[in-house]
Amino acid sequence: MAELTTAEASHEAHATSLGLSNEKIGMWTLLGSECLFFGALISAYLVYYGRYNGQPEISPALFDIPFTSVSTFVLLMSSLGMVLALSSIQRGDDRAFRVWILATAMMGSVFLSGQIYEFTVFVNEGMRLDTSPFSSAFYLMTGFHGIHVTVGVLMLITLWSRSMSGRLTSENSEVVENIGLYWHFVDIVWIVIFTAVYLIPYEQATL
Amino acid sequence: MTAVPADTGSTGLRILQRPKATTGLWSWVTTTDHKKIGMMYFIATMFFFVVAGVEALLLRVQLAVPENDFLSPELYNQLYTMHGITMVFFVGIPLGATFFNYIMPLQIGARDVAFPRLNAFSFWVFCAAGIFMYSGIVLGGLPDGGWFNYAPLSTTVGPDVSGYTTGGGSGELAYQVHSGRMLLYSVGLQIAGIATLASAVNFIVTILNMRAPGMTLMRMPVFTWMTLIVAFLLLFALPVIGIALWQLMFEVRFGANFFNPAAGGDPILWEHMFWLFGHPEVYILVLPAFGIISEIIPTFSRKPIFGYTAMVFAGVAIGFLGWGVWAHHMFAAGMGPVANTAFGLTTMFIAVPTGVKIFNWVGTLWGGKVRLTSAMLFAIGAVAMFTIGGLSGVTHSVVPSNYQQTDSYYVVAHFHYVLFGGLVFGAIGGIYYWYPKVTGRLMNETWGKINFWTLLIGFNVTFGLMHFLGLWGMPRRIDTYYAGFGWEQLNLIITYGAFLIAASIALLLLNVVVSLRRGKLAGDDPWDARTVEWMTTSPPAHYNFAEIPQISARDELWHRKHAVSDSGDYVRVPAGGSGAIVVREVEDSDIHMPDPSVFPAMSAVGLPIMGWALFTSGNLMIVMLAVGSVITVGSLFAWAFEPSAEEGH
Numbered sequence: 100m101a102e103l104t105t106a107e108a109s110h111e112a113h114a115t116s117l118g119l120s121n122e123k124i125g126m127w128t129l130l131g132s133e134c135l136f137f138g139a140l141i142s143a144y145l146v147y148y149g150r151y152n153g154q155p156e157i158s159p160a161l162f163d164i165p166f167t168s169v170s171t172f173v174l175l176m177s178s179l180g181m182v183l184a185l186s187s188i189q190r191g192d193d194r195a196f197r198v199w200i201l202a203t204a205m206m207g208s209v210f211l212s213g214q215i216y217e218f219t220v221f222v223n224e225g226m227r228l229d230t231s232p233f234s235s236a237f238y239l240m241t242g243f244h245g246i247h248v249t250v251g252v253l254m255l256i257t258l259w260s261r262s263m264s265g266r267l268t269s270e271n272s273e274v275v276e277n278i279g280l281y282w283h284f285v286d287i288v289w290i291v292i293f294t295a296v297y298l299i300p301y302e303q304a305t306l
Numbered sequence: 307m308t309a310v311p312a313d314t315g316s317t318g319l320r321i322l323q324r325p326k327a328t329t330g331l332w333s334w335v336t337t338t339d340h341k342k343i344g345m346m347y348f349i350a351t352m353f354f355f356v357v358a359g360v361e362a363l364l365l366r367v368q369l370a371v372p373e374n375d376f377l378s379p380e381l382y383n384q385l386y387t388m389h390g391i392t393m394v395f396f397v398g399i400p401l402g403a404t405f406f407n408y409i410m411p412l413q414i415g416a417r418d419v420a421f422p423r424l425n426a427f428s429f430w431v432f433c434a435a436g437i438f439m440y441s442g443i444v445l446g447g448l449p450d451g452g453w454f455n456y457a458p459l460s461t462t463v464g465p466d467v468s469g470y471t472t473g474g475g476s477g478e479l480a481y482q483v484h485s486g487r488m489l490l491y492s493v494g495l496q497i498a499g500i501a502t503l504a505s506a507v508n509f510i511v512t513i514l515n516m517r518a519p520g521m522t523l524m525r526m527p528v529f530t531w532m533t534l535i536v537a538f539l540l541l542f543a544l545p546v547i548g549i550a551l552w553q554l555m556f557e558v559r560f561g562a563n564f565f566n567p568a569a570g571g572d573p574i575l576w577e578h579m580f581w582l583f584g585h586p587e588v589y590i591l592v593l594p595a596f597g598i599i600s601e602i603i604p605t606f607s608r609k610p611i612f613g614y615t616a617m618v619f620a621g622v623a624i625g626f627l628g629w630g631v632w633a634h635h636m637f638a639a640g641m642g643p644v645a646n647t648a649f650g651l652t653t654m655f656i657a658v659p660t661g662v663k664i665f666n667w668v669g670t671l672w673g674g675k676v677r678l679t680s681a682m683l684f685a686i687g688a689v690a691m692f693t694i695g696g697l698s699g700v701t702h703s704v705v706p707s708n709y710q711q712t713d714s715y716y717v718v719a720h721f722h723y724v725l726f727g728g729l730v731f732g733a734i735g736g737i738y739y740w741y742p743k744v745t746g747r748l749m750n751e752t753w754g755k756i757n758f759w760t761l762l763i764g765f766n767v768t769f770g771l772m773h774f775l776g777l778w779g780m781p782r783r784i785d786t787y788y789a790g791f792g793w794e795q796l797n798l799i800i801t802y803g804a805f806l807i808a809a810s811i812a813l814l815l816l817n818v819v820v821s822l823r824r825g826k827l828a829g830d831d832p833w834d835a836r837t838v839e840w841m842t843t844s845p846p847a848h849y850n851f852a853e854i855p856q857i858s859a860r861d862e863l864w865h866r867k868h869a870v871s872d873s874g875d876y877v878r879v880p881a882g883g884s885g886a887i888v889v890r891e892v893e894d895s896d897i898h899m900p901d902p903s904v905f906p907a908m909s910a911v912g913l914p915i916m917g918w919a920l921f922t923s924g925n926l927m928i929v930m931l932a933v934g935s936v937i938t939v940g941s942l943f944a945w946a947f948e949p950s951a952e953e954g955h
Contacts, residue, residue, distance in 0.1 A: 115517065116514065121511050124420075128510050135545040156850040230563075234563075235562035235564055257946060
C-alpha cells in the first residue's frame with residue numbers, strides 16, 4: 100500500500116464512521132459549497148440581465164448560439180470521457196485510462212479555447228468588462244466557470260502523469276472518482292449557465 | 307511548474323523530503339498536528355485581539371470629550387473599520403477555529419483531523435490574510451469604509467466624494483489610495499475566506515467520518531455539534547460573500563459595473579450578498595461559544611446537560627433560521643413593507659431556539675452542585691450578557707423601532723452584548739476550562755475571578771451605557787460631536803469602562819503566560835469532567851489516545867467514573883474500575899501519524915503576493931501574479947506528489 104498517502108495510512112486503522120473515505124466526503128462537501136458559489140454568480144447575472152447601461156446593442160444579441168452549442172456539446176461529452184476513464188482504471192486497464200483521461204482533458208481544453216475565442220470576439224465588438232452591469236456579470240460568471248474548467252484540466256493532467264509514473268492503479272483509483280465528481284459538477288453548472296445565458300429568449304431592454 | 311520526480315529517494319531534491327523536526331521553530335512551521343495548529347491559532351488570535359482592542363481604545367479616547375481632535379477623521383474611519391474587520395474575521399472566526407482544532411478531535415476520540423495538511427494550510431493562509439490586510443499601513447492607508455463596506459459609497463474616493471474611483475487606469479493619487487484600501491478589503495477577506503472554507507470542509511469530514519466506535523451523532527458532545535453546524539454555515543455562507551468581494555474587486559480595480567447606479571448597477575445587491583453572508587456570520591461567531599458554555603455548565607453543575615436533544619436541535623434550527631433573516635440589516639434600505647414584515651417575523655422566530663438554549667442552561671444549573679470556578683463564572687456571565695443582547699435584538703426586529711435605532715449607538719450596544727458578551731465571555735470560559743488539558747497546568751483561580759469581575763463591570767459600564775447613548779440620539783461612526791446634546795458625561799464614563807476592559811484582558815493574558823510555568827499541576831481530569839477529551843493525558847500525546855476509546859453513552863467519561871448507587875445517587879467508581887473498554891492494544895510505534903510538511907505554509911506565501919500585484923499595473927503586475935501563482939500552485943503540486951512514506955517512519 101505504498102501508494103497511500105500518509106494521511107490515508109494513519110486513518111487506515113480507524114474505520115470511518117460513514118464507510119466512505121474522507122476524500123470522497125470532502126469532495127462532496129466542497130461541491131456543496133460550490134453550489135452557493137455559482138448560485139451567487141448566476142443570481143447576479145439574472146439581476147443584471149437587461150441592464151445594458153444605455154447601450155442596448157451590447158446585449159445577448161452578440162452571442163453566437165450555434166458556436167457555443169458546439170463547445171457545450173464537447174464539454175458535455177468530456178463527462179462521458181471521464182466515466183470511461185474511471186471504468187477503465189477500475190478494470191485495471193491503465194492504457195485505456197490514459198487515453199480517456201487525456202481525451203477528457205483535451206475536450207475540456209477545446210471548450211476553454213472556444214471560450215477564449217468568444218471573449219475575444221465580444222471584446223472586439225465592444226462588450227468589455229466595464230461596459231455595463233450585464234457585461235460585468237456575464238464575464239464574471241462565465242470567467243469563473245472557465246477557471247473551474249482550467250483547474251479541472253490541470254487535475255486531469257496530474258492524474259495522467261501519476262498514472263504514467265505508476266502511482267495510480269486500480270487499487271487507489273478513488274482519486275479518479277473524486278476528481279470525476281468535480282468534473283461532472285463543473286459540466287452540470289455549465290448546463291445551467293448555458294441555459295440562463297444563451298437559451299432563455301431575451302427582450303431588447305430599454306434601460 | 308516543473309514535473310516533480312516521482313520517487314524522491316536519496317537522489318531526490320531535499321526540499322521534497324518530508325521534514326522531520328519535532329522541536330524548534332521549524333517543527334511549528336511544518337506541523338500537521340491539530341493540537342499544535344490549535345495553539346498557533348490561539349496565539350495569532352490573541353495577537354489580533356490585542357490589535358483590535360488597541361484600535362477600540364483609540365476610538366474611545368477620541369470620543370471621550372466633545373470636539374476632540376486626537377484622531378483625524380480619516381484615521382478614525384480606518385480605525386473603526388479595522389476594529390470591526392479584525393474582530394469579526396481575525397478574532398471571532400479563528401477563536402472558534404482554535405477550539406475546534408484542539409478540542410473537537412479529542413472529543414470525538416479521533417487521532418487527528420481528516421486532512422492534517424489542509425489544516426496547516428488553513429492556518430498559514432489565515433496568517434497571510436492578516437498580514438495582507440494590515441499591509442495597508444505601509445501601502446498608504448487601511449480600509450476605511452466600515453466592515454460592511456457598503457458599495458458604491460465604499461468605492462467612491464474618500465475625502466473627495468465628487469467622483470467615483472471606478473474606471474480602471476486612472477492615475478490620480480486619491481484614486482490609488484482609496485482603491486488600494488478597497489482592494490485590501492476585498493482581496494484580504496478572499497484570502498481569509500480560503501482559509502476558513504478549507505477548515506470548514508476539514509471539520510465537517512472529521513466529525514462525520516472519524517468518530518470513535520460507538521460515538522453516534524446523538525452521543526456527540528454539544529460542543530462538537532456546534533462545530534459541525536458552524537462548519538456548515540461557513541461552507542454555505544463564504545461563497546456568497548466571496549462573489550460579492552470579487553465583484554467589488556473587479557469594480558475598484560478593473561472598472562466593472564456592479565454597484566454604481568449611474569451605470570445601471572444596483573447598490574442593494576451588495577447589501578443582499580453581504581448580509582446573506584453577514585447574518586449567518588453572527589451565528590458562526592456565537593455558536594462555538596454556545597458549545598463551550600454547554601460543556602462548562604454541566605461539568606461544574608455535576609449534572610448532564612438538561613435537554614441534550616433540544617439543545618442539539620435548537621443549534622440546528624439556529625443554523626437554518628440564520629439564513630432567513632439577513633434582510634433585517636436592511637430595513638432602512640427601502641425594501642418595502644412586505645419584505646420588512648417578512649424579515650421582521652423570521653427575526654422574531656430565531657429568538658425561539660436561542661431561548662431554548664438559554665432555558666436549558668438554566669435548567670442544567672437548577673439543582674446542580676454548582677462550583678463557581680473562573681470557567682463557570684465566565685460561562686454564566688456569557689449566558690446572562692447574551693440574553694441582554696438577545697432582548698435588545700428583539701427590539702430591532704420590530705421594524706418601526708428599528709427605524710429609530712438603526713445607525714445609533716443602541717445598535718453598537720446590542721451587537722457588543724451579543725458578540726463580546728456571548729462570544730468573548732464564552733471563549734474566555736473555554737480558555738480557563740481547557741487550559742489544563744492543553745498545558746497540564748491550571749490557571750490561577752484568584753486572578754481568574756478578578757479577571758471575571760473586572761471584565762463584567764467594565765463591559766457593562768461600556769456597552770450598557772451605549773444603549774442610553776443610542777436612545778438619546780448619538781449616531782454611530784461619527785468621529786466627534788458637539789457639547790450640549792447630553793452625550794458628554796456618558797461618553798467619558800464609557801471610555802473609562804473601555805480601559806477597565808483592557809486591564810482585565812491584560813490580566814487574562816498575563817495569567818495565560820504565567821500559568822505556563824507557575825500553574826498548579828492539573829492531572830488528566832482536574833474538573834471531574836464528562837467528555838472524552840479528559841480521558842487522555844494532559845497535555846495529550848501526539849497521537850491523542852493510546853487506545854481509541856469505545857463509546858457507549860453520552861458523557862462517556864462520567865459513566866466510566868460513576869455508578870448509580872442503591873439510593874439513586876451517582877457514586878464515584880475507584881480508578882481502574884469499570885469502563886476502560888479497550889478496542890485494540892497498540893504500541894506507540896505502531897500509531898502512524900501524518901508527517902510534518904513544509905508545503906502548506908509555502909503555498910500560503912503566494913496568495914498575498916498575488917494580492918499585492920493588484921496595486922501595480924502593466925508588466926510588474928503580470929510578474930507578481932505569475933510569481934505568486936507559481937509559489938502557490940507549485941507548492942500544491944509538490945504537496946500532491948510529496949513522498950508518502952519516509953524511511954524510519
